[in-house]
Amino acid sequence: MGQGADMSDSAYDKLIERSREIALFTSSAGLLSWDQETFMPGGGVNYRAEQLAFLGGKAHALFTAPEVGEWIATEEGGASDGVQAANVRAWRWSYDRATKLPVEFVQERARVSSLAKSAWAEARETSEFSRFAPHLEKIVDLNRRQADYYGYEGEPYDALLETYERGATTAGVGGLFEDLKPQLREIGRAAAERSANVPADLLAGDYPQTAQADFNSAVAAAFGFDFQRGRIDTTTHPFCTGLAPGDTRLTTRYDTRDFSSSFYGVLHETGHGLYEQGLPEEHFGTPAGSSASLGIHESQSRLWENHVGRQPAFWNHWYGKAVESLPTLKSRSVEDLSAAAARSQAGFIRVDADEATYDLHIILRFEIERELISGELAVADLPEAWNARFENFFGLQVDKDSNGCLQDIHWSMGALGYFPTYTIGNLCAAQLFAKAGEEISGMDQQLATGNYSELLAWLRSRIHEKGSQLLPNELIEQATGQPLDARFHLEHLKARYL
Numbered sequence: 001m002g003q004g005a006d007m008s009d010s011a012y013d014k015l016i017e018r019s020r021e022i023a024l025f026t027s028s029a030g031l032l033s034w035d036q037e038t039f040m041p042g043g044g045v046n047y048r049a050e051q052l053a054f055l056g057g058k059a060h061a062l063f064t065a066p067e068v069g070e071w072i073a074t075e076e077g078g079a080s081d082g083v084q085a086a087n088v089r090a091w092r093w094s095y096d097r098a099t100k101l102p103v104e105f106v107q108e109r110a111r112v113s114s115l116a117k118s119a120w121a122e123a124r125e126t127s128e129f130s131r132f133a134p135h136l137e138k139i140v141d142l143n144r145r146q147a148d149y150y151g152y153e154g155e156p157y158d159a160l161l162e163t164y165e166r167g168a169t170t171a172g173v174g175g176l177f178e179d180l181k182p183q184l185r186e187i188g189r190a191a192a193e194r195s196a197n198v199p200a201d202l203l204a205g206d207y208p209q210t211a212q213a214d215f216n217s218a219v220a221a222a223f224g225f226d227f228q229r230g231r232i233d234t235t236t237h238p239f240c241t242g243l244a245p246g247d248t249r250l251t252t253r254y255d256t257r258d259f260s261s262s263f264y265g266v267l268h269e270t271g272h273g274l275y276e277q278g279l280p281e282e283h284f285g286t287p288a289g290s291s292a293s294l295g296i297h298e299s300q301s302r303l304w305e306n307h308v309g310r311q312p313a314f315w316n317h318w319y320g321k322a323v324e325s326l327p328t329l330k331s332r333s334v335e336d337l338s339a340a341a342a343r344s345q346a347g348f349i350r351v352d353a354d355e356a357t358y359d360l361h362i363i364l365r366f367e368i369e370r371e372l373i374s375g376e377l378a379v380a381d382l383p384e385a386w387n388a389r390f391e392n393f394f395g396l397q398v399d400k401d402s403n404g405c406l407q408d409i410h411w412s413m414g415a416l417g418y419f420p421t422y423t424i425g426n427l428c429a430a431q432l433f434a435k436a437g438e439e440i441s442g443m444d445q446q447l448a449t450g451n452y453s454e455l456l457a458w459l460r461s462r463i464h465e466k467g468s469q470l471l472p473n474e475l476i477e478q479a480t481g482q483p484l485d486a487r488f489h490l491e492h493l494k495a496r497y498l
């Protein structure tokens with residue numbers, strides 16, 4: 001037990017102290033992971049894995065200790081609202097989940113997914129599904145067993161989905177996706193037609209990396225990202241990680257022929273970073289100081305990237321600075337930049353998909369995962385099922401499994417139930433942006449002149465400062481006055497692409 005815990009401390013004080021102690025381990029692990037993805041030489045990989053396993057093990061043991069369960073039980077039945085009650089509810093949920101899985105199961109899962117990851121990488125390389133299939137069989141089985149350990153009310157997939165998006169149900173998400181599906185297909189087709197005369201290489205040119213970094217940082221700072229309390233570095237797979245109050249790291253990768261991939265990547269990660277920088281510092285290391293969910297996190301990144309950064313008015317304001325930083329753009333017009341930002345074309349790969357087609361990729365994965373878990377779809381039949389559905393959704397025939405069911409890393413990591421959070425993020429982003437536009441007078445005018453402070457302040461007070469005191473669906477309902485509704489996202493896409 002650390003300093004400050006004596007006999008007079010309440011169970012709640014002890015929980016706060018334990019929670020902050022765990023945060024020391026997890027944030028240190030976070031820094032080591034960030035380093036691994038940015039600066040660590042390849043030779044460090046084995047010892048780094050040991051360091052991370054050690055810190056993860058310590059954090060897990062501290063949280064699952066029997067006294068933590070006793071402290072939580074002591075505090076339950078106290079106040080039913082406020083920060084304290086929210087923390088106790090969140091700890092209860094995490095504690096039950098963390099203690100429901102037998103140690104042998106957790107070890108087996110780690111073993112299976114570490115083998116599956118390398119098998120998947122090889123299978124994707126050679127586009128041979130049969131090399132990954134036996135591993136995926138085991139992963140589906142493990143996920144079913146995990147759902148049984150956790151328990152669920154509706155179907156097993158509920159328990160998996162809730163791992164990533166608390167409070168979400170398969171039926172609820174399925175309903176939202178059914179509303180979206182037919183209209184998304186129509187929007188996708190129309191958007192592609194409208195983009196037919198916008199060449200894919202419209203902005204191709206010479207963009208030195210340092211000049212890109214300079215322009216990216218200027219826009220991130222204008223959005224409100226605080227570089228005294230954060231930084232941007234280079235990586236292969238871009239991400240954002242909030243390490244501590246006052247230390248949020250963004251990463252990006254550069255293509256010197258096309259500035260827009262790092263640029264929109266940075267706008268996306270800036271949205272994540274603004275959320276991390278806006279979490280209440282006084283609650284750091286406790287649930288009230290943590291983000292609400294993956295879906296809510298994604299709503300912040302998509303809002304800044306798509307709703308702010310891809311609107312036509314955006315480039316009216318930023319064109320001058322863009323040309324100054326990136327002289328290649330002198331030969332392009334404001335209209336070229338706006339057209340490229342809203343260009344749409346159906347393709348095989350989710351991570352390359354544009355805003356108008358992205359969600360269909362997610363709905364496809366959700367439907368397939370649900371069927372794999374329920375047993376309706378056998379792993380052996382996955383490629384066929386994927387390809388048939390893909391053709392139905394996008395009108396394209398998948399040419400090889402590496403462009404189809406082998407493209408994503410998620411399943412090889414054992415993560416089923418994760419994908420829906422991306423589209424939940426899009427839906428939340430649209431609903432929040434619409435509400436902000438209603439409540440902030442002259443918001444469009446502000447954004448068109450590069451003034452983002454009122455929008456950020458609105459997001460701070462409605463989302464960031466709340467941490468995870470509310471469940472994601474409650475948070476959205478409180479912020480916008482109504483439950484999550486697909487209509488706002490569809491209206492946004494129609495306004496931009498039809």
Ligand code: ZN
Pocket residue numbers: 268272298301
């Ligand atoms: Zn994201």
